[in-house]
Amino acid sequence: MNDTDAVNITLSFTINGSEVTVDVPMSDRLLDVLRDRLGLTGTKEGCGEGECGACTVLLDGRPVNSCLVPCFQVQGRDVRTIESVDRATLSPLHESGATQCGACTPGVVMTSRWIGEDRSVLRGRTLRELMSGNLCRCTGYDGIIEGVRRTLDEEGED
Amino acid sequence: MEVLQPTNLDDALAILADRGETVTPIAGGTDLLVAWHEQRRWEGTFLDLSRLGELSEVRLTDDALHIGGMATYWDVAADRAVAEAFPLLEQAARQVGSIQIQMRGTWAGNIANASPAADGVLALLAYGATVILASQQGTCEVPLDRYYHGYKQTARMPNQIITAIRVPRRTYDVELFEKVGSRAALTISKVGMAVTHNEQTGWVVAANSVAPFVCRCPALEKLLTDGCTVRSPDDLLPAVDSDTRPIDDVRSTARYRRIVLSRIIYFGLRDAAPGFE
Ligand SMILES: Cc1cc2nc3c(=O)[nH]c(=O)nc-3n(C[C@H](O)[C@H](O)[C@H](O)COP(=O)(O)OP(=O)(O)OC[C@H]3O[C@@H](n4cnc5c(N)ncnc54)[C@H](O)[C@@H]3O)c2cc1C
Numbered sequence: 159m160n161d162t163d164a165v166n167i168t169l170s171f172t173i174n175g176s177e178v179t180v181d182v183p184m185s186d187r188l189l190d191v192l193r194d195r196l197g198l199t200g201t202k203e204g205c206g207e208g209e210c211g212a213c214t215v216l217l218d219g220r221p222v223n224s225c226l227v228p229c230f231q232v233q234g235r236d237v238r239t240i241e242s243v244d245r246a247t248l249s250p251l252h253e254s255g256a257t258q259c260g261a262c263t264p265g266v267v268m269t270s271r272w273i274g275e276d277r278s279v280l281r282g283r284t285l286r287e288l289m290s291g292n293l294c295r296c297t298g299y300d301g302i303i304e305g306v307r308r309t310l311d312e313e314g315e316d
Numbered sequence: 317m318e319v320l321q322p323t324n325l326d327d328a329l330a331i332l333a334d335r336g337e338t339v340t341p342i343a344g345g346t347d348l349l350v351a352w353h354e355q356r357r358w359e360g361t362f363l364d365l366s367r368l369g370e371l372s373e374v375r376l377t378d379d380a381l382h383i384g385g386m387a388t389y390w391d392v393a394a395d396r397a398v399a400e401a402f403p404l405l406e407q408a409a410r411q412v413g414s415i416q417i418q419m420r421g422t423w424a425g426n427i428a429n430a431s432p433a434a435d436g437v438l439a440l441l442a443y444g445a446t447v448i449l450a451s452q453q454g455t456c457e458v459p460l461d462r463y464y465h466g467y468k469q470t471a472r473m474p475n476q477i478i479t480a481i482r483v484p485r486r487t488y489d490v491e492l493f494e495k496v497g498s499r500a501a502l503t504i505s506k507v508g509m510a511v512t513h514n515e516q517t518g519w520v521v522a523a524n525s526v527a528p529f530v531c532r533c534p535a536l537e538k539l540l541t542d543g544c545t546v547r548s549p550d551d552l553l554p555a556v557d558s559d560t561r562p563i564d565d566v567r568s569t570a571r572y573r574r575i576v577l578s579r580i581i582y583f584g585l586r587d588a589a590p591g592f593e
Contacts, residue, residue, distance in 0.1 A: 165317055184317050185358045187349065207350045209502055211416055220390070220419045226349040227420070228342070230319050231366045269415065279394070283410075290501035291414025 171232050173198070174242035188227035189213045192239060200240035200264050204293075211292035214265035215239045221272045221291075240264035243271065250312060256305030258297040266292045270306040274313050318361040325368055325450065328477060332363065333452040336474035339363045343386055344420035346413070347429045371479060376401060381483040389418035389436065401485060404510055407493040408439035414501050424478040427460070430468045430529060433505045433567075437530040439493055441522035442510035445483045449476040457482065464529035486514045490588045494580045498567075506568040507576050511585065513540075521581070526560035526573050533559035536581065543590035549575075549582035556581075 170179045173196060180195045192198045192215070204212030206225045213224040216238040248267065257263045269292050273279055279288060285303050294302055320339070322328040332339060341363045342348050352358040365371060371386035376398050383392060392398055393409035412418055412426075412435050426436035427447060437460065445460045449472060458471045460481075465471070472478065490513035497503030508524040519540040521533040535555035539546070546552060553574065562573035586592045 167319070184319055185352075206353045208346060208413065208417055211414065214416055217419075221416050222419050223416045225353070226344075226346055228319075228345055228349065228364075230321065230364060231345070233321075287410070287501070288415055291416040293502075 167230055169229060169233050171234060172236045174238055182229055184230060186229040187225055188215070188217075188229055188232055188237070189224040191229050191232070192224060192237075198239050198241050202261050202264055204261065204265075209293065210262070211265045211269065212262050214268045214292065216268055216272055219272065219275065221269045223291075238268070238271075240267055243267055247309060247313070250308035251302075251305035254305035254308055255297060255301035259295075262292055262294045266294070266302055266306070270309055273306070274310055277310075317359055319364055320361065321364045321367055323367045325370055325477070325479065328363060328365070328368060329450060329452045329475070332475045332477065335361070336476075339474075341365055341428070341477060343422040343425040344388060346417055346421040347425060347431075365477070374398060377485075379485050381405075381485060383423050383481040383483065385424040385477060385479045385481075386422055387424075388420060388422055390415070392423070393418065402439075402443060402483060404439040404442055404491050404493040404512070405436075405483070408435045408495075408510070411435055411495050411497075411500075423481055427463065427481070428470070428472060428478055430464060430470050432467070432527060432529055433508075433525045434530050435495060435505060435508060435524065438495075438505075438508050438510045438522050438524045440481060440483065441530060441532060442491075442493070442512045442520050443483045444486075444517060444520065445481050447471070447478055448480040448482060449473075450479045451475040451477075455479070461532045464531070467528035469529075486517065488512045488514045490519075490585070492584045492588075494584055496576055496580065504567060507562075507573045507580070509577060509580055509584070511581070513588070521559075523560060523577060525567070526562040526577060528561070531559070535559045540585070540589055540591075546582065546589070546592045549578040552578040552582055 165184045166181050167184045168181050182191050192201050202212040204210035208223045208226045214221050215224045218236050339361045343365045371384040373384040374387045374391050375382040389409035389412050393406045399406035423436045426434045441460050446457045448457050463471045492511040495505050495508040505525045510522045512520045519537045521536045524530040535558040539555050556574050556578050562570040564570050
């Protein structure tokens with residue numbers, strides 16, 4: 159982002175299981191730190207204002223829009239991005255036609271990781287409700303919901 | 317740009333005592349970072365509340381719910397006991413933005429931001445919540461229905477932080493929340509209402525997106541208390557007109573808002589309110 163008066167901050171946090179320390183402009187968002195400083199470009203910028211969910215990452219295990227997280231709030235915390243996900247687990251998404259252009263996919267996967275890690279969040283809520291912060295502009299939601307459901311089912315089996 | 321990151325409330329209040337006029341508190345950032353994105357820059361001095369662990373508590377006791385100043389929508393809605401005791405808080409929380417917004421957005425931020433469309437404020441108003449403000453001078457508690465006095469005009473002094481929200485625990489025989497937007501998720505209310513009825517406190521009717529701030533509706537409350545005969549939504553329009561000042565904007569029109577408010581109240585209360593036929 160535009161850095162108005164170039165104040166920097168030194169941040170240490172955990173990214174995908176490893177400790178990092180970076181020196182970044184105070185006005186950076188978590189999204190900027192991930193993409194521009196750490197080269198983790200799997201996380202996409204969509205709308206930049208919390209509507210589309212393309213930039214979803216897990217912050218201390220919870221899905222958040224990294225475009226709305228100021229970098230200075232990440233000190234000492236745990237961040238996980240799409241780069242932490244085992245490719246082998248993504249087949250159900252591909253097979254169910256949940257991905258076309260792919261821009262929303264990293265965010266979709268991260269929200270579904272959160273659900274997979276604590277299924278109690280599904281109590282009283284549908285997958286559709288939990289996934290409603292991940293907008294897709296091409297393939298449509300039936301394939302996405304089906305793909306997420308199958309991913310969760312496969313995980314549930316082992 | 318400058319960011320101050322105290323790790324306890326006393327230090328935070330000392331900063332505001334000193335320079336409150338020029339310092340902006342930041343909690344979940346879901347309102348502030350959108351503004352930043354729109355302006356393509358972020359200037360000024362921010363007081364980061366995220367390290368004040370003492371503000372994140374959600375505590376349910378026999379007589380009240382305490383929502384800490386940093387507690388999020390998710391913190392409240394995912395707590396089964398709290399959601400059961402305060403169903404309108406759960407309903408409101410689940411309709412704020414999306415899961416990602418509910419994980420970060422705070423109830424206190426919703427109050428402080430003072431949007432006329434705020435959904436958290438709407439549900440809290442119906443439950444007679446009070447806002448707890450702290451400064452170096454001490455703590456005061458302001459009823460939420462006296463917190464706003466104009467568009468974005470609030471009772472908060474620049475040296476104060478919202479440290480908590482207190483929601484009295486009562487038994488209600490009517491609890492109703494309705495948000496009308498253009499879709500189910502990720503939508504700002506075109507018009508919304510929350511209604512409660514309790515033997516002691518009587519009828520409380522609150523509405524959003526129909527006035528410069530989320531407000532109580534005294535004429536509608538009186539009509540309900542008096543048990544006036546209401547045969548159709550249109551019978552509510554005089555009271556709606558007395559209570560609200562809707563406008564035309566990007567999301568809707570004044571005409572739509574007044575008509576829809578009368579309808580959601582009528583159909584929501586038809587089986588519950590005396591005098592509604
Ligand atoms: C995509 C999207 C969808 C949204 N949908 C909805 C919706 O459906 N309904 C709705 O009501 N809102 C919605 N919002 C708005 C926002 O999420 C809420 O208003 C939220 O509650 C703000 O809380 P926050 O902690 O993120 O506030 P911040 O952005 O951190 O702060 C907001 C304001 O409050 C002040 N502030 C924050 N905490 C305190 C405190 N403890 N003491 C004093 N001042 C404080 C800040 O200085 C700032 O002025 C949406 C936002 C986005 C980005």
